[in-house]
Amino acid sequence: MNFYFAPMEGLTGYVYRNAHKAYFNHIDKYFSPFIIANQSARLKTKELNDIIPENNKDIVLVPQLLTNNANDFIHMTKKVQTFGYDEVNLNLGCPSGTVVSKGRGAGFLSKPKELDTFLEEIFTHLSIKISIKTRIGKDSPHEFYELIEIYNKYPLEELIIHPRIQLDFYKNKPNLAIFKDALTLSKNPVCYNGDLFAAKEYEAFCSDFPDINTVMIGRGLIYNPGLAMGIKTNTKLDKNLLKDFHHRLYEDYQNILFGDKNVLFKMKEVWYYMIESFTNHSKYAKKIKKAQRLTDYDEVITSLFAEQEISEDR
Numbered sequence: 001m002n003f004y005f006a007p008m009e010g011l012t013g014y015v016y017r018n019a020h021k022a023y024f025n026h027i028d029k030y031f032s033p034f035i036i037a038n039q040s041a042r043l044k045t046k047e048l049n050d051i052i053p054e055n056n057k058d059i060v061l062v063p064q065l066l067t068n069n070a071n072d073f074i075h076m077t078k079k080v081q082t083f084g085y086d087e088v089n090l091n092l093g094c095p096s097g098t099v100v101s102k103g104r105g106a107g108f109l110s111k112p113k114e115l116d117t118f119l120e121e122i123f124t125h126l127s128i129k130i131s132i133k134t135r136i137g138k139d140s141p142h143e144f145y146e147l148i149e150i151y152n153k154y155p156l157e158e159l160i161i162h163p164r165i166q167l168d169f170y171k172n173k174p175n176l177a178i179f180k181d182a183l184t185l186s187k188n189p190v191c192y193n194g195d196l197f198a199a200k201e202y203e204a205f206c207s208d209f210p211d212i213n214t215v216m217i218g219r220g221l222i223y224n225p226g227l228a229m230g231i232k233t234n235t236k237l238d239k240n241l242l243k244d245f246h247h248r249l250y251e252d253y254q255n256i257l258f259g260d261k262n263v264l265f266k267m268k269e270v271w272y273y274m275i276e277s278f279t280n281h282s283k284y285a286k287k288i289k290k291a292q293r294l295t296d297y298d299e300v301i302t303s304l305f306a307e308q309e310i311s312e313d314r
């Protein structure tokens with residue numbers, strides 16, 4: 001099985017990816033959080049830092065672009081190619097209101113004709129590998145049957161399917177019935193993404209879809225950064241390894257961010273998920289959330305690692 005680390009805005013930037021790669025490895029491809037492709041093909045400092053090769057040494061990274069404008073996609077892709085990348089990913093899944101209202105991300109799915117023209121344009125003008133990360137529709141899962149016919153017209157590097165509609169955001173369950181049809185209908189290689197939170201869910205998914213050879217995992221890897229490693233090596237998450245990973249991440253954020261507040265903001269986002277990997281975690285979760293200074297934070301993290309264990313299901 002190939003394991004891809006899903007792009008997660010605010011969480012899986014280069015600092016996180018480097019720490020993850022150093023301690024857990026076993027990820028075949030990381031995807032960058034989306035970059036908005038604009039007319040000038042100019043990257044914001046944050047976006048540039050996220051994808052420049054010196055910040056992604058030894059990491060297989062696919063930059064992800066968000067736009068519904070073919071020229072902007074083409075210009076930004078050419079810019080990204082100058083850094084040596086040979087694949088870009090198109091975001092057709094972002095459900096956020098501000099993105100969807102501009103007809104981007106999952107919003108683009110409700111304009112199949114425009115989407116087709118967009119793909120025609122980009123495949124005509126670019127020679128790089130292009131993969132797509134898509135939801136199955138904007139308002140209804142049945143939109144997928146028209147979408148797959150469009151995707152089938154183009155030689156995608158991969159079609160990554162998160163089988164929810166935009167309206168679901170991250171609620172409800174992934175629609176595995178539509179995903180099953182997608183596997184039969186797609187002429188392009190398919191990667192599955194959605195709700196693989198622990199080895200148990202992964203195993204159930206594999207027994208339902210034995211032919212799948214690539215999965216993308218997002219939240220499951222933030223809950224347990226060792227999820228892919230654990231599945232591949234049949235091991236449980238090791239508390240000391242998690243501690244080392246945490247300390248590296250924390251230190252790296254302190255080195256690049258200014259002030260306690262910014263560092264804490266980043267660490268709290270990670271802990272929102274990662275705390276679930278510990279036994280009796282509620283009181284620690286509350287203290288982490290409340291921490292205003294690094295000293296408060298250090299205190300709760302020290303006691304968490306000293307007093308609690310990794311939960312049974314990790």
Ligand SMILES: Cc1cc2nc3c(=O)[nH]c(=O)nc-3n(C[C@H](O)[C@H](O)[C@H](O)COP(=O)(O)O)c2cc1C
Pocket residue numbers: 006007008009010011032033034064091093094133162193194195196216217218219220
């Ligand atoms: C906080 C957050 C940020 C996300 N950012 C992105 C993004 O930048 N690009 C993208 O394609 N998907 C993004 N996603 C969606 C994830 O990549 C993934 O498709 C989704 O979480 C479902 O997979 P999972 O169940 O394994 O987490 C984001 C999801 C979350 C929760």
